[in-house]
Amino acid sequence: DGGITQSPKYLFRKEGQNVTLSCEQNLNHDAMYWYRQDPGQGLRLIYYSQIVNDFQKGDIAEGYSVSREKKESFPLTVTSAQKNPTAFYLCASSTQYGNTEAFFGQGTRLTVV
Amino acid sequence: EDQVTQSPEALRLQEGESSSLNCSYTVSGLRGLFWYRQDPGKGPEFLFTLYSAGEEKEKERLKATLTKKESFLHITAPKPEDSATYLCAVLGSGGSNYKLTFGKGTLLTVNP
Numbered sequence: 001d002g003g004i005t006q007s008p009k010y011l012f013r014k015e016g017q018n019v020t021l022s023c024e025q026n027l028n029h030d031a032m033y034w035y036r037q038d039p040g041q042g043l044r045l046i047y048y049s050q051i052v053n054d055f056q057k058g059d060i061a062e063g064y065s066v067s068r069e070k071k072e073s074f075p076l077t078v079t080s081a082q083k084n085p086t087a088f089y090l091c092a093s094s095t096q097y098g099n100t101e102a103f104f105g106q107g108t109r110l111t112v113v
Numbered sequence: 114e115d116q117v118t119q120s121p122e123a124l125r126l127q128e129g130e131s132s133s134l135n136c137s138y139t140v141s142g143l144r145g146l147f148w149y150r151q152d153p154g155k156g157p158e159f160l161f162t163l164y165s166a167g168e169e170k171e172k173e174r175l176k177a178t179l180t181k182k183e184s185f186l187h188i189t190a191p192k193p194e195d196s197a198t199y200l201c202a203v204l205g206s207g208g209s210n211y212k213l214t215f216g217k218g219t220l221l222t223v224n225p
Binding site: 004006033040043045097099100101102103105106107 | 145200212213216
């Protein structure tokens with residue numbers, strides 16, 4: 001089945017640690033995105049990638065980093081510089097950037113312990 | 114700056130009681146308006162894309178409409194399985210970048 005796979009579903013991080021969230025898609029989409037969802041707020045864009053080997057900062061990129069070495073993969077690293085990392089993280093993809101609807105993975109819930 | 118406001122924040126209906134959810138927006142250069150359904154602890158599930166005022170889309174008990182300032186998601190004779198948070202998003206093309214802006218969602222609860 002085609003879709004977007006995020007792993008792990010739940011992740012716990014200690015203070016000062018970096019963690020990496022995985023996002024893989026087999027939809028052959030060019031564009032991929034990372035969003036953060038907090039209670040009572042709309043989804044906020046962290047990073048996006050229009051094509052392989054290219055990515056751009058979104059609205060809340062501080063404390064996060066990404067890479068796009070393969071078309072199907074767009075991992076997100078939450079660094080120790082992110083002051084409030086506890087949130088629900090969503091990865092999405094679309095056929096082209098800025099042109100069509102985005103499809104989402106099932107999310108990763110990150111908790112700082 | 115693009116803005117999306119969804120109302121009401123929460124809506125409770127009895128099974129079979131039809132109603133509508135509202136999505137008001139301001140956007141520079143609308144390229145599309147999207148409706149998603151999100152169940153607790155899950156990622157948003159795509160429902161509809163609307164591109165221009167007057168357009169309508171239907172899927173089972175759901176019907177989405179679009180004007181120049183707002184979109185409605187009409188739910189006809191809802192069932193308990195329609196309970197979810199419904200998200201609205203607009204894709205604008207202001208400036209040099211395309212930007213997808215989400216509303217905060219409407220939490221719909223349908224009681225049997």
